[in-house]
């Protein structure tokens with residue numbers, strides 16, 4: 001009780017004494033008096049066995065007050081230290097004091113990683129070109145600076161870190177993140193752990209990646225029962241700047257295509273193709289996904305047909321007749337920039353579900369495809385604008401990655417020509433779409449329905465019993481008139497016992 005009478009000053013005094021007594025633990029790593037024996041990085045990057053440290057593009061070694069982070073592709077070694085003065089580490093290329101709060105990204109795809117970590121509001125300060133950003137919250141809160149001048153040394157020294165995708169600028173503030181379009185989807189997403197180290201948010205990164213990864217494998221497993229005879233072939237194509245064509249075949253493409261239970265169309269020669277070679281190779285593809293970087297004026301089906309040599313042909317290939325030509329331009333900002341380039345690297349679980357959905361719409365009936373637009377149909381594009389910003393989660397770590405509901409799925413029984421060749425029985429397709437975790441709420445509702453049904457059934461049952469009781473009562477009433485008053489209380493007693501039974505069942 002006396003404690004309550006302490007005034008603010010006394011409280012502060014007690015706190016300071018407490019702080020002094022427990023000094024080593026409570027002192028900040030950046031204080032001159034930090035404790036050399038204290039582990040200032042208690043949350044460690046956790047690598048999953050299937051990807052493993054050997055396949056990850058980076059490696060982390062922990063010390064009490066600094067972390068050595070090695071980018072294996074560029075052989076750069078970053079020393080991330082939390083002390084006031086930097087430690088001396090041999091073979092270090094850069095020293096960066098962490099946690100950082102003033103960040104430049106030179107690649108739009110890094111933004112979605114920062115959003116998962118909850119750093120887009122507080123730490124992200126500069127991007128290369130604001131007009132290209134699709135993130136609704138960053139569109140709404142238009143505070144970022146763009147056209148960061150990398151040549152301005154005083155500007156460079158005023159920021160904490162510059163995340164870049166190419167090691168052309170090395171040393172100092174530059175940190176290279178080494179994935180590109182060919183990096184397998186899950187390996188790309190794992191770079192969230194690397195980025196998290198700069199913000200001391202490794203626990204968040206581990207957890208987010210774990211959820212994304214387990215969703216990915218859940219869908220992969222559930223599609224693994226699709227028989228080979230009914231798997232579809234997918235061709236990923238691209239028109240290059242030198243007017244030749246490429247059929248994509250490196251790492252990312254075979255990996256994610258196969259994980260989505262499809263066959264990658266992968267002929268012997270895949271690069272420097274003439275338009276006729278390309279047409280011949282992809283004529284039998286079930287789905288064609290065009291990854292070309294087309295300028296706006298060629299982003300129509302007619303222009304595309306001209307470019308890909310289908311304008312003089314009356315005999316169109318199946319994928320065009322069936323409108324199974326896709327691009328990754330479904331989500332766009334109002335300037336026509338695609339969200340695939342900004343958000344897909346961090347969400348392999350959604351890439352996989354998108355690829356499954358364009359082959360098998362019945363797998364998750366309510367799933368809304370995020371990035372693949374039906375290019376042969378007009379209007380399969382969505383403009384993401386500032387009003388889609390969820391203020392409640394802006395600047396907070398993202399935890400909602402949906403859930404994968406286990407589902408038995410055997411495909412559609414059709415072969416690559418779309419001909420029904422086998423009966424796959426009734427697929428237990430589910431109606432839940434997994435983008436925003438709506439399914440979690442749906443699950444709760446459904447789970448509530450079941451006890452509800454039990455209650456209803458037991459109530460109906462007890463009403464029937466009551467009815468029966470009333471009938472008996474009526475009969476007995478005729479026989480023993482004078483006992484009726486007493487008996488009238490019995491139904492109430494009966495109701496109570498019914499309630500008890502009901503509660504036990506729930």
Ligand SMILES: *[C@@H]1O[C@H](CO)[C@@H](O)[C@H](O)[C@H]1NC(C)=O
Pocket residue numbers: 029040041042043082098099200203
């Ligand atoms: C990092 O965060 C943990 C809590 O997750 C904290 O205990 C630790 O002191 C932080 N380290 C630094 C260097 O900020």
Ligand SMILES: *[C@@H]1O[C@H](CO)[C@@H](O)[C@H](O)[C@H]1NC(C)=O
Pocket residue numbers: 053054059060061068070
């Ligand atoms: C990680 O890097 C350290 C050097 O910083 C090295 O000794 C260690 O073998 C590397 N580990 C892996 C798994 O590559």
Ligand SMILES: *[C@@H]1O[C@H](CO)[C@@H](O)[C@H](O)[C@H]1NC(C)=O
Pocket residue numbers: 149152153154155
């Ligand atoms: C460099 O950046 C600083 C800080 O933004 C600015 O004040 C200065 O004018 C810039 N210098 C040049 C040469 O652009």
Ligand SMILES: *[C@@H]1O[C@H](CO)[C@@H](O)[C@H](O)[C@H]1NC(C)=O
Pocket residue numbers: 217218219221222223224225405406407408409
């Ligand atoms: C679907 O995935 C879940 C989670 O990985 C798994 O438990 C279930 O067995 C899978 N179903 C099939 C038919 O593979």
Ligand SMILES: *[C@@H]1O[C@H](CO)[C@@H](O)[C@H](O)[C@H]1NC(C)=O
Pocket residue numbers: 228
């Ligand atoms: C399905 O096709 C793959 C790749 O062609 C092959 O490795 C696998 O053995 C086939 N599975 C069956 C059951 O035929």
Ligand SMILES: *[C@@H]1O[C@H](CO)[C@@H](O)[C@H](O)[C@H]1NC(C)=O
Pocket residue numbers: 050051184186187254255256258259
């Ligand atoms: C794709 O990559 C993941 C991990 O990066 C791996 O687990 C999976 O087996 C790969 N799929 C194929 C078909 O190689």
Ligand SMILES: *[C@@H]1O[C@H](CO)[C@@H](O)[C@H](O)[C@H]1NC(C)=O
Pocket residue numbers: 305306307309311312
């Ligand atoms: C088809 O497209 C090519 C290349 O753009 C063009 O040269 C040709 O004139 C077009 N033919 C027709 C019939 O439109």
Ligand SMILES: *[C@@H]1O[C@H](CO)[C@@H](O)[C@H](O)[C@H]1NC(C)=O
Pocket residue numbers: 415416417418419421
């Ligand atoms: C699909 O099945 C039909 C009927 O059996 C057959 O004519 C056609 O060649 C098959 N297509 C492929 C690609 O196997």
